[in-house]
Amino acid sequence: MRSPQGDARAEPARPLLVRARHVLTSGPAGHVRDGAVAVVGDRIAAVGPWAAVRADHPDAEVVGDGTGILTPGFVSCHGHFSEGLVTGIGETHTLWEWFVHVVGPIEPFLTREVAYVGALLKGAEMALSGVTTTADMFCHAPGPEPSTPGVVDALEQLGLRGDLSYGAQDDSNPRPLELVLAEHEALSAAAAASARSRFRVGLATVPASSDELIGATVTLLRDTPRLHVHLHEVREEVTQSRMSRGMGSVEYAARAGLLDAQVLAAHCVWLDDTDFGLLRAHDVAVAHNPVSNALLASGVAAVPRMLREGLTVGLGLDGPASNDSQDMLQTLKIAALLQKVTTQQATALTAPRVLELATIGGARALGMDAEIGSLEVGKQADLVLFAEASVSLSNVHDPYQELVYCASPRDVHTVWVAGRPVVSGGRPLGVDVPALLPHARELAIKLAVDAGLDSELARAGTGTDR
Ligand SMILES: [Zn+2]
Incomplete structure (x- = not known):
């Protein structure tokens, strides 16, 4: 291709x-x-x-x-190539419902080939909107063959930079710790052998992770002191964490040592004053994903306050199943509009500031601003x-x-x-799109059928459409 x-x-x-x-x-x-x-x-x-x-x-x-x-070049600070073949499905769900109905079911079926083709397709879409660097967290139930090196292969072919992680968790779908660690290791090795990608330790969310997995993650951070994690994306996350651990995920992550690394925290929509203080104290960078926060009705991150308080903020596309496009220019526009409509202040987040977040802000959020972003x-x-x-x-x-x-x-x-x-x-220039599309469609049909998604594509592909 x-x-x-x-x-x-x-x-x-x-x-x-x-x-x-x-x-x-x-x-x-x-x-x-x-x-x-x-x-x-x-x-x-x-x-x-x-x-x-x-x-x-x-x-x-x-x-x-x-x-x-x-x-x-634009820096997208958060995304999931694991969703590369499931766009435009599940718009009536909030995050946790969407996880149960769309993303969770596909996780056991995300092979290296699906990772490669999904990342080629969606990486090309990103590049067409000016993205040159993407921070990705591939989320799947690990099997005997690691899947995440497929993302490295695709980004190499497209010529894009990747800051790549595997979104470990262990509360849903069977994920023995040794398979989780093997996936991190395979991704790390593939990134090390690539020209434009690098590895980052990933943890999907704190509440979805056992203390054993969090401990293993802290150990990994000693060798690679960079973490990509979702923090306080939705109110339910904060509630669940308080119910099970007596405190929110930000506070628990800080106590567990997760925030001692260079942390890229996706979303941070539901923060109280204590959380803000912890993020400042640990110099945590926020990946703001305005489109997926709107699409999943998660809320509006307090970006003007983050900037006032000196937090590093970059913009992210988030995944192809929660955005659902991978058009960075839409993300720039929605980032500005969301703040205007929420604060009812035309000056809430101006265009020069938005461009800054999409470029040098994103580079700082990844700790790559000495090399890219301006x-x-x-x-x-x-x-x-x-x-x-x-x-x-x-x-x-x-x-x-x-x-x-x-x-x-x-x-x-x-x-x-x-x-x-x-x-x-x-x-x-790195992929022949017309040649890629039939193969991507074939894999998307199989994925939707295997995962039991409510999909017109699956019905058409299997001859069961009404
Ligand atoms: Zn995400």
Whole structure:
């Protein structure tokens, strides 16, 4: 399924200049008008006005005609490729019902092949909306053959960066601890052997984990001091934790030692003052997922307060079954709109702030801001060029607002990761999408049938449609 462009890891041969009318750097240079970024190898060699950058690189290849908007690659801080083949199902459920009816039933059937194909499909969708780095937590009931290396394979092929974890838990579906640890280990080994992915320890939720599993997780964090965990996504989680352990998950996680690592905490919708204090004290980063919080009726995270109190916040798509799209531009827009409508303040979360969260904020949340997240000399050349010649972006009065409220994947001209294109002309370069689709559909039908999902696709695929 590789494209004619060949190996996704090949480096560009010549220096490259990317020129745009508005270069939004998310870094110290701010907004550069008629600007350019020079790329040498996989890194940014210069950022500044076009005339100056061109004068220093007279022989470089040029992409961009001086129109459009150039941004850093987007960082999605939370998602689940384990849901890659089950989009658009279960909209009437809240989180726990949705887990019982949609996500829980598929977990025993997520093979490495399903992981690979689901991640190819949804990774391509992310890339088309400007995502260059994705933090994923693959959730499944581990079997004798680890599945999570399939995600690494897919991201390598697409040329995307991955911060990858396995969402361990042990209160539903049979999960002996040795299989859980083997899955972590297989993912860690696959990521270590990859060019663009790295491993992070994962724990699905604190209430769904036994003390034995939490203890084993703390042990793993000694070697890899990075944790990806859901915290206080819904009120039910807090209630269950208080009923069973006498305190909320944030407090329990802090006492157990889970928050002593570099922690990426998804959601954090239901926080009280004590929780806020603990997150601050442990410098926990929040992955805010506005679309899935809305779709599952989970609530609205207090992002303005988080930012006021100095927490690190990034934006996440969340999984293909809870978003249900993997369009990062929708996430930018909904992030702004949710805060406006909840606070009834037009200034609650402005477009420049949203772009910051989607880029450098996400990079900080992953602890990767020394390498990615802004257009600065020396950083990795992860870039997104938005075309001005489009029905949406033809009249750019304010590039931040244009990007957050008007842009869609159809406006994405080119996406680069480490200086090489991964999307060009509306196509992901690492995968032949038309060739992928029939195989993805076949796997999706089998998954829906095996899991007993209420699915038109499954009925059509098995000839049992009404
Ligand atoms: Zn999640």
